[in-house]
Amino acid sequence: MEDKNAEKILEVKHLKQYFNVGKADEVRAVDDISFDIYKGETFGLVGESGSGKTTTGRAIIHLYEPTSGEILFEGQNVDTFKSTADQKKFRRDMQMIFQDPYASLNPRMKVKDIVAEGIDINHLAKDDADRTKQVEDLLETVGLNKDHSSRYPHEFSGGQRQRIGIARALAVHPKFVIADEPISALDVSIQAQVVNLMKKLQREQDLTYLFIAHDLSMVKYISDRIGVMHYGRMLEIADADEIYAHPLHDYTKSLLSAVPVPDPEFERARQEIAYDASHENDGKERKLVEIAPHHFVRAADDEIDMYRQRAHEASLLH
């Protein structure tokens, strides 16, 4: 659990990301969300397809111009860098690991050139020998063999490719890594390997993660705090254990009740909770309210008491 005075590394303030603005097919992919990520933590972002979680990740790493709102990284607005040097530093500090290990590696580049691309752009290597050494160290860090460096991506399995993607992200010594569904394309036994690797690297290199995924059990395992998104809005943010044990928002309850659990007895007794989304568009103004300590729920003024009551029943209020 992060304490209150932990240092914020990322602040998202009223971020809106619309597409096709002003046209008939305007899409409000992200609609006014605000949250903070603290240094050294893993923030999990969950939601169904179309909830806006990937768009949020891409807006943070500045692949889009936000429609409105601010994204502050280490206190600096990522939208208004004064110089290209600042821009370049930001691109070093924030890196991304992608979902599909087959599509995210250039098939015509050797592994060493893929991993070293960031090193080259940022002139992080003194000479060729240093470059080779850095690449070999990185491959070793992610559990690959240094002999692998002169091979091409197609010679690797999905799990190994994802390790190459991780090595590439780490090559420029980032502070913040966005991992968008990094394991959903991998087999169960390989998923655990990659998650363990990510946790190990976080400990060793003091990384902060934004972990975007739809696999709720894996998100809970890796995350310190979790945000639940739906229809482009953030509905609930809390400590990972707490949000799973005591979800307050109906949507979170519904989402959790649908997760299949590898336990037949549990499955036989399972009751899914249906979610009625109609109230989300009833015109009331809603914002994230701290219902219990560090536990935020999107609520209208006249709903706060209801959520407080729920929190009270779950003994979250002391």
Add this chain to the structure above:
Amino acid sequence: MDNEKDILEVRNLQVNFKTYAGDVKAIRNVSFDLRKGETLAIVGESGSGKSVTTRTIMGLNATNADIVNGSIMYKGEDLLKKSEKDMEAIRGQDIAEIFQDPMTSLDPTMKIGRQIAEPLMVHKGMKKEKALAQALEMMKLVGITDAENRINDYPHQFSGGMRQRIVIAIALVNYPEILIADEPTTALDVTIQAQILNLMKELQDKISTSIIFITHDLGVVAGMADRVAVMYAGKIVEYGTVDEIFYNPKHPYTWGLLSSMPTLDTKGDELPSIPGTPPDLLDPPVGDAFAARNQYALKIDTQQEPPFFKVSDTHYAATWLLHPDAPKVTPPDQIVARQKKYAEMQAALKQQQAANTVPVEEEEEQQ
């Protein structure tokens, strides 16, 4: 194992794929039965041969597939000996399949009503009007809202979950004896997945079809399956009832699969994982194919392939650890906890039988 309730009997199936590099031994001596009305789940990693098994049953393998050995008996006849024309009559009529990706398994240029009606027209020679009327009933059955107005819509006008409902409607419109579901919900969100799985269970009750359910998601297996077969490197390594596999697994690979998937209660710094990667089936290893990744491997595992050892009448596992002379090993913590639960369940069951009462409620689980 021969049983009059069996609707499908697969025996000693061996399938190779011819490639430039040599023969890939994708299915290496697989035998199993499917009983009337049951759901059999086949679980395993990609490349373990689960999809090839069902594609062989359907007669839909790629042209470089070579069925080296085996038989697939359905209603007293070997499907492997049937001509392509005979198989065409069986597919979509007796045996139907739901594919993984609802985006690519529908024809984008054909109205969905027509797509659902097509199997009726092809297999039953039904007239178009009558078939469309029945297609409409099927659409209602699988829960497509406003079916009357949507029967002339095209696939792109539906969401992923709705499209999978259409795929299910097509597969079930002829009330097949056997339904093969190959990762039917992998492409869907969890809430939609839950709806589709419930729908499948409901329809199974209604038309008493037998289901072969292929998936890598053990959570889905726990909710859907009556029996489970675990595949690794082209072989079944363990099979049993769903309770036996989840609460009393015997094969180290099953242990690894079950413990590497975090439940909502899993804590700790490191997730138990299976080291390494599956073997190359161009040249399968001698002995137990899992030995290289198995921390419990014995010397004999690298020399001789383990036979199936019987755990109960319904539960078999192919691991030397079950040999009477094998050393006793302690499985991973999570498995020990599962086995403890199994022992409790068995004890409770015995008590119940003794008291001859009806089953009462199950233990409470926190959620």
